[in-house]
Amino acid sequence: MYDAQPAHKFTFGLWTVGNVGRDPFGEPVRKPLSPPEIVHLLAEVGAWGVNFHDNDLIPIDATPSERDSIIKAFRGALAETGLVVPMATTNLFSHPAFKDGAFTSNDPAVRAYALQKTMAAMDLGAEFGATTYVFWGGREGSESDAAKNPLEGLKWFREALNFLCEYSLAQGYNYRFALEAKPNEPRGDIFLPTTGAMLGFIETLDHSAMVGVNPEVAHETMAGLNFAHAVAQALDAGKLFHIDLNDQASGRYDQDFRFAAHNYKQNFFLVKLLEDVGYDGPRHFDAHAYRSEDLQGVKDFARGCIRSYLILAEKARRFNADAEIQGLLAELKTVEPAVAALAGSYSPERVAALKAHEFDRTGLGARGLGYEKLDQLTFELLMGVR
Ligand code: DIG
Ligand code: MN
Ligand code: MN
Ligand code: MN
Numbered sequence: 001m002y003d004a005q006p007a008h009k010f011t012f013g014l015w016t017v018g019n020v021g022r023d024p025f026g027e028p029v030r031k032p033l034s035p036p037e038i039v040h041l042l043a044e045v046g047a048w049g050v051n052f053h054d055n056d057l058i059p060i061d062a063t064p065s066e067r068d069s070i071i072k073a074f075r076g077a078l079a080e081t082g083l084v085v086p087m088a089t090t091n092l093f094s095h096p097a098f099k100d101g102a103f104t105s106n107d108p109a110v111r112a113y114a115l116q117k118t119m120a121a122m123d124l125g126a127e128f129g130a131t132t133y134v135f136w137g138g139r140e141g142s143e144s145d146a147a148k149n150p151l152e153g154l155k156w157f158r159e160a161l162n163f164l165c166e167y168s169l170a171q172g173y174n175y176r177f178a179l180e181a182k183p184n185e186p187r188g189d190i191f192l193p194t195t196g197a198m199l200g201f202i203e204t205l206d207h208s209a210m211v212g213v214n215p216e217v218a219h220e221t222m223a224g225l226n227f228a229h230a231v232a233q234a235l236d237a238g239k240l241f242h243i244d245l246n247d248q249a250s251g252r253y254d255q256d257f258r259f260a261a262h263n264y265k266q267n268f269f270l271v272k273l274l275e276d277v278g279y280d281g282p283r284h285f286d287a288h289a290y291r292s293e294d295l296q297g298v299k300d301f302a303r304g305c306i307r308s309y310l311i312l313a314e315k316a317r318r319f320n321a322d323a324e325i326q327g328l329l330a331e332l333k334t335v336e337p338a339v340a341a342l343a344g345s346y347s348p349e350r351v352a353a354l355k356a357h358e359f360d361r362t363g364l365g366a367r368g369l370g371y372e373k374l375d376q377l378t379f380e381l382l383m384g385v386r
Helices: 035-045 064-081 108-127 150-171 195-202 217-222 227-236 264-276 295-321 323-333 348-356 361-366 371-382
Strands: 010-013 049-053 087-089 132-136 176-180 211-213 283-285
Touching (some): 010 295, 035 049, 035 064, 035 295, 087 108, 108 150, 150 176, 150 195, 176 195, 195 211, 195 227, 217 227, 217 264, 227 264, 264 295, 283 295, 295 323, 323 371
Parallel strands (some): 010 049, 010 283, 049 087, 087 132, 132 176, 176 211
């Protein structure tokens, strides 16, 4: 019941199980794994696909012959395991050149270099059949707003995305762009900090139809927001093009925990939402093992991401089949015919009916809604006692 199938489309980035445990206060604790080693590890734990930043696969200073042999070895591992590459992205945050951002750097040479690097990375992703291209603007922000006018930052970001949409179309790539929001870290503030902000920004782009979002659990949680609500807004707008699953304690730095490692309840409602709507995109785990872990621990981490998702999906099925829970929900949906007639879109008849209707606001206020029982039943279902 909790074994991954290809239809689940579980994916991991090379940088996730390849994370060597470096943090701002400590050196690596694990030896690096090569891309083929990562591909085989992901196949072993049941992943369907693997994603990469350009420099996860090809080191920024690789020679052309080194690049060719890396690509050959990676392609060989994909062929041996059957893993696919659904998503690619660009590392526009590690090299010092991007210390003040990439597309929104004050330096036009850096902005131009970011375009060049992204086009090359898009070419690389297309070589492996990637159809989603993620943009996470980790350095697109500021510590002091004295240094950069946020309006100018947004203009530059829009110019870059408009240019790269044109490039994708001109190349005949089948990319959909997915913008990933984060409120801060590594910058003091990152532009377009939430999925909602991204959805608003997308509508200002020349090719907004090919641009959606890649919400991440940890990032909306860092902003103190309800992640399932952010995903619902993306789904409502037809813009959930990808999703980064992990977990996070609110009010902390970006922890990128194993999926559902911290907030079972929030992630239950997220999985229920995705399963209820029949989400058919990749279920991407953008997370990494605790720094305490060795290679076995990294495999435990990856298996845990998958099993936790499947366990919560089974809980969602039980929630939907639970007679007592569904009975309570049905009661909430019970509406008197006279009130039901008031629903619907604007019409002069409806205006007249609304103006004429006698509402019993005392009765409306006095009605008990049964949410305590409903939430307790949900808790008991999650705790396995029903
Ligand atoms: C941060 O969560 C970002 C980077 O890991 C990457 O650019 C993107 C892809 O999932 N998420
Ligand atoms: Mn993150
Ligand atoms: Mn991350
Ligand atoms: Mn992410």
